[in-house]
Amino acid sequence: MLAQVVLFDGFDPLDVIAPYEVLALGATLTDDPLEVELVTAEGPREVPSGLAAVSLRATARLDPARADLVVVPGAAGTLADGEPDEGSVLGRLGRAARGELAGLLAEALERRDVLVATVxxxxxxxxxxxxxxxxxxxxHRLGLGALAGAGVRALDARVVDDGDLVSSSSVTSGLDxxxxxxxxxxGPRVAVEVERFTAHERRGTVWRPVGAEPLVTTGPGTGGPARR
Structure with missing residues (x-):
């Protein structure tokens, strides 16, 4: 099983490191082959994060034909009040969304044997x-409006499991x-052992599109269209 964690210029370091380390720890605790690698759309290179002092090195190219799991982080940067500039979170996310990465992520989402996850x-x-x-x-709660505006059913939950798309909320949710x-x-036994080792108990209930619908919703980010 191959997990590829995506890097792009301006990525948020904790969005990458938290799931990467959890998955890598899991790989040491199972006989099932689980490989975790850092990738970019362009291939091996040093990738600057959104924090000036931090960069990480990608060792491979994102390849949806090889990957079983693709993890996509968010960006770090300023919070622009008006139009997002190049150094803002939205500016960096937008630049990544317009580049070669978008086509590879589209391929990953089209492949039903690939699980795409986001932080x-x-x-x-x-x-x-x-x-x-x-x-x-x-x-992130600050991005729920952008999700809804793009036609996504935006949910204020820690982790959302929508089949072959699993998303998580703010930066520390990468651990969860x-x-x-x-x-x-x-499997849960390996997950529990990693939970013990990291001394981190998962937070929040994983939202899935099953069970009874609540009669009343009490938080933001519950609107938008249902899944296709």
Missing amino acids: CGGSVLLAMAGLIRGRSATG LGLYLLERLV
């Missing part, structure tokens, strides 16, 4: 590229996402 603004990146219209997803992915792909 924080990663869902907004997919929405900006027009890839998840009609789907259910979450992201990683543990949930381990549970789903490898």
Whole structure:
């Protein structure tokens, strides 16, 4: 099983490191082959994050034909009040959504044997590229409006499981996402052991499109179209 964690210029480091480390720890605790690698749309290179002092090196190119899991982070940067500039979170997400990465992510989403997961603004990146219209997803609370505006059913939940698309909310939710992915792909016993090792208990209930509909919703980000 191959998990590819995506890097792009301006990515948020914790969005990457949290799920990467959880998945990598899981790989050491199972006989099932689980490989985790950092990738870009362009191939191996040093990738600057949205924090000036932090960069990570991608060792391969994003390849949806090889990957079983693709993890897409959000961006780090300024919070622009008006039109997003190049150094803002939305500006960096938009630049990534207009580049070569968008085509590869579209291919990943089209492949039913590939699970695509997002952390924080990663869902907004997919929405900006027009890839998840009609789907259910979450992201940072500041980005729920952007998701809804792109035709996504935006949900204020810690983790949202919409089948082959699993999204998580703010930056630290990458830990919860990683543990949930381990549970789903490898099994709960391995996920619990990683949870113990990291001393992190998963937060929140994973939203899935099953069960009774609530009669009343009490939080933001519950509108938008249902999944196609």
